[in-house]
Amino acid sequence: MLDSLTRRAFMRAATITLAALALPGRAQAEAPALGCDILIVGSGAAGLRCALECLQRAPKLSTVVVSKGMVSRCATCMAAGGMNAVLGMTDGDSFERHLFDTVKGGDYLVDQTLTHAFCAEAPKAIRELDYWGMPFTRTQDGFVKARPFGGSSCIRTHYCKDKTGHFLSHTLLDAALSVGVKLLMDHELLDIGVDAGRLDGVVLRNLRTGEIAPLSCRCLVLATGGYTRIFWNRTSTPFGASGDGIAAALRCGLSFCDAEMLQFHPTGVLHGGTLISEASRAAGAYLINAKGERFMQRYAPQRMELGPRDIIARGIETEILEGRGFGSGDESYVLLDMRHLDRKKVTIGLPQIVHLAKLFENTDILREPLKIRPTAHYSMGGIGVAKWQTMETEIAGIFTCGEASCVSLHGANRLGGNSLTDTVVTGKWAGQGASERARELLLGPGKKAAELAAAWRERFREVTAGQGTAHAMYALREQLGQTLWYNLGIFRNETQLAHLEGVLDDLCQRYGKLRVPNANPVYNTAFTDYVELGNLLLLARCAALAARGRKESRGAHWRTDFPKRDDEHFLTHSVVRLGAGDSLNLSWKKVDVAFYPPKERKY
């Protein structure tokens, strides 16, 4: 526990520095030892929701939220569509229907018992957010309103304009500031110390000073988001979505589940892959090929443009591959047409879409169709969870939530509108778990974390010394993204994946020799890019290994050489672990099908 003096300093401010976390009487040779009770890494919706839960349940424990920049710069704020939850049992909707849609959307790779609990928890989460002041579009009677969404059989996606995630992240940030959540900004997670199977501490890099320090904690929550930046320039997610938490978890012995399950969103802008929300299609937008056809009639004749994301993304790529798209090569695209929609409704209801079309393609979406192509969007895979009720991992005291985790709620393909709900539901579960666990666990001795910190300091010195060009590093990152897009993209096969393995080995070797020509420790973003690239390479290797091992097609994972789902052999989650000498081990874990046995998936 903190002593009374530092405790007062700690209580006073919304933002803190590492100095506020000094542990009395635990000074090490060179610096004071640092620690807190619960450390949450990541300040998106999952991290902040978790922090609010910890503060409410254990107000006397010190809970700190770390983020590698300013707090609201997260992937949550980019989410547009909405939040799935069954609020009223009208129109025959029920938790079971929400569960079934999620299971079917996830192509039966969804663990059903916990997903049933998730569906039951979802309406509570929405009402609680409403209670905290989050803006929601309203019905005539003043209730929170829903709109139809891809893959959902009932109308249950609650929203506000096309900025639901932005409103969610700022509601949680405002709530966090109001109740006194402590923010440690501009600090990057480098590693997690685990000693004899026990959480020992973490290694943080203070970006402002470059200081690399070990920090002890009773509980650690990894809410660091996904890893879709492995596709670098062909993703909708922010630059920071480099899966730092998942990579650190792998390095400390935790598992990475369903690594191959990466969702491609059908509608990214052609240049740069920024997302045009599914809300566009929910409002009635058409997808059009070069022959002027609404081609979704070939792939999901019932649901058309509101089919699930994996099927639409494959539909678009098939049109392009079979010569019915526009353009060629990297410049291939189809069109998203909104011209037939009510102009006023689009301008008022979907302002972000109008804005993005103008910004990236110089297109006035009210007057002309927009060039789009699928873009990597969401990581269904993530850190393996041992107990979903608390989101605790296999190592006592380490928890995870949100996109960084894989419980598995989204299976092989996440349903639109389930991710924001996921952040607040699993964030709450993790907060409950961590605040309970923190009462019984002792603060780790910090020895292993100190060793890892020393190694990172040495690595900084080594990498930033000597000659090198930044160009080499950024070219390597570009090549990683391109190679993955073409070999681990929407369509995959054995030849591509075998080739990819070779390329990744080569990229890793080149990465090992990289030098970053900037030795200044102060906010060295080139070194941050270097660390993130290392994480991306590790996670890409895991995804490639699991994709090669999964010899079937399921959800977002489509093998042209195994075009059928194979429930006999692959109704299992892939589990990747990091072994000795940087080797990777792949194993499999059974899926929980407590409610709905697998059936053919048709829309």
Added chain:
Amino acid sequence: MFVLVVNRFDGHRHYQSRYELSDVSLRGKTLLATLQYIKQEMDPTLNFTANCRSAICGSCAVRVNDSAVLACDTNIETLFKSYETNTLTLSPLANFPVISDLVVNWDDAMVHLGRIHPTIVPKKESSRESGCLQTQEDLNAILPAWDCILCGICASQCTRYSQNHNDYLEPFAFAHAWRTAFDSRNADPLFSCKAAVENGLWRCVHCSICMHVCPKAINVAEDIVDLRKLILEHRSQKNFSLP
């Protein structure tokens, strides 16, 4: 040939760097894409922050010739054209402590926002289990200020805040107070007002620069007027000590 001059800081020393860019390298780029090009091809030591590249996360605000903009939302060719020049100067946001180059420290700004207590006080008839009731009209009334992305541009350009950081707040903090106060779900609209008054609500000089520079066109100056009216109407209830 175009030139970007960047006012830099390496933690110890202030200096300038000059980057010469060809017409071709600028074509179709945003200011953010140009900064990334400089970092990746010319000078890896240049520091700036960016995340969403779609004007929703607020990371990449910088000053161009002293006028703050979102780098991801600003076309570089248009920028040179509108200033009728071949040379532009980039600086970090004003009124924030500078950490490095174009990167600023948000610690104090978050403390200030927290002071406002930007959260509604729920009504008796609302509950965590049942949520709240609100009409679409009442929601629409507060939505403009909910567009705030905490980019810091208003704070950088604010006439009053530039004069004194100690008795006034970043304008966005008042926008947060406004959206809380005027939320029909709020049982105590004056709760956030109290902190606003104590932190300089009456010191706004009404130049309206905040509205003109806001990338989301939030009219903070008008929000401040609304808050003052609300307080004057209810001052007897709450014993506000007004300046």
